[in-house]
Every structure is written in structure tokens, then in C-alpha cells.
């Protein structure tokens with residue numbers, strides 16, 4: 001899918017109050033803003049026009065906009081995020097997507113986070129995780145099936161979301177951590193496997209012809225270079241402290 005737009009949200013001062021399992025310490029707000037600005041610039045460099053929403057008061061994880069919606073060429077599915085503290089993020093994302101797509105809502109008891117959803121061609125992998133349940137996955141699957149897409153549920157036993165571990169790096173190649181490499185659903189795709197000490201780099205973002213990867217993962221970089229795509233490395237240290245990475249900072253469509 002070729003992208004022309006992205007929606008992002010500037011992190012708010014309260015970002016350190018978001019959910020995290022990381023032991024890397026509290027994020028430095030000024031540094032996070034610099035990293036966010038570099039991210040927006042990288043999306044521009046990939047040819048996208050980027051909407052930057054203002055921070056959402058009371059929602060310290062709201063800059064991880066990817067979790068609030070799944071945008072396909074045909075529609076925008078507004079999620080019901082799995083974490084209670086994030087459910088109120090969705091109305092403002094729906095409003096931002098309204099001009100671009102027909103809006104569909106995931107309803108409780110279904111829950112789903114966009115970080116669990118990987119679209120590759122016309123196929124969706126939907127991770128079943130602590131945030132995404134079977135009802136949520138089915139609601140999304142039904143919505144996209146109506147437009148001729150297919151989907152597969154994939155249990156997520158490691159990492160926060162499916163895309164914490166598996167991402168598309170070309171139309172037929174997945175970048176994956178070792179825990180997913182032998183998963184039968186992924187057979188049929190070429191796979192590049194990140195080494196155990198570089199697992200965080202599994203969250204690499206394909207935007208049109210470019211790959212945007214987190215800085216500081218030389219082994220993964222070398223593997224990705226074999227694809228012949230331009231690579232942009234970005235420092236994501238402050239978002240990593242809050243269990244976030246490159247894919248979660250934008251909705252691309």
C-alpha cells in the first residue's frame with residue numbers, strides 16, 4: 001500500500017504517566033519532543049503529508065495513535081483499546097480520520113489495539129494479545145472481509161503487540177523476532193529474523209520505498225540493507241521507555 005498521509009500526535013508533558021513495563025527509566029520530555037519532530041520529518045521525507053494533533057489532556061499514551069485505529073484503503077476502523085486508560089483516545093482520532101475514510105467502530109466486548117494489526121497486501125494479521133481479544137479481532141476481520149481482504153488471528157505470547165515483533169519490510173518479506181519465525185501463519189513470506197539482542201528493532205516501519213528503523217541496531221541494519229531500500233535510523237529512546245516504538249507513533253494511509 002502506498003501512503004500519502006499520516007496522522008500523529010505530539011506527546012504531552014504527562015507522557016511519563018503512561019503505561020509501561022520497561023525498566024529504562026522515565027522519559028525526558030524535551031528529548032521526546034525532539035525525537036517526535038525528527039519522526040515527523042522522516043515521514044515527510046518519505047513523501048507523506050503529516051497531520052500533527054495536539055496532546056490530549058488526561059491521556060498520557062495518546063501520542064501512540066496507531067493503537068486507536070486501523071486505516072485501510074477502504075475504511076477506518078476505530079478501535080476499542082484494550083487498556084482502560086486509553087479508551088478515551090478514540091473520539092479525537094475518529095474526528096481526524098473522518099475527512100479521509102468511512103468510519104467503522106469496534107464495539108465492546110471486543111477490544112483491539114492497532115499495534116496488533118499488520119496489513120500486508122490485502123491480508124491482515126491480527127494479534128491476539130493482552131490488548132486484543134477474539135471478539136475485537138473478529139469485528140475488524142469482518143469489516144475488512146467486506147472489501148475482499150483476508151485475515152488470520154495470531155496469538156501473541158511475547159511482547160506488547162504483534163507489531164512489537166513482526167513487521168512488513170517489503171511486499172513479500174517480514175522482519176520478525178525469533179519467537180514468531182516458525183509460526184505457520186507467516187509461512188509463505190520471506191522472513192528476516194532479528195537477533196535476540198536486537199529484538200526492539202523488529203519494530204521497523206516500511207513507508208513507501210523507505211525503511212525507518214530505530215537507531216543502534218547494527219546487525220538488523222545490515223540484514224535490512226540486503227533489501228536495497230533507503231534506510232532512515234531514528235532515535236526512539238524516550239518512547240521505548242514507555243513500551244513504544246516507530247510504528248505506534250503514526251497512522252499511515
Ligand code: CIR
Pocket residue numbers: 018019020061064066067083086114115116160161164242243244245247248
Ligand atoms: C501502552 O502500553 O499502551 C503504551 N505505553 C505503548 C503503546 C505502544 N503502541 C504500539 O506499539 N502500537
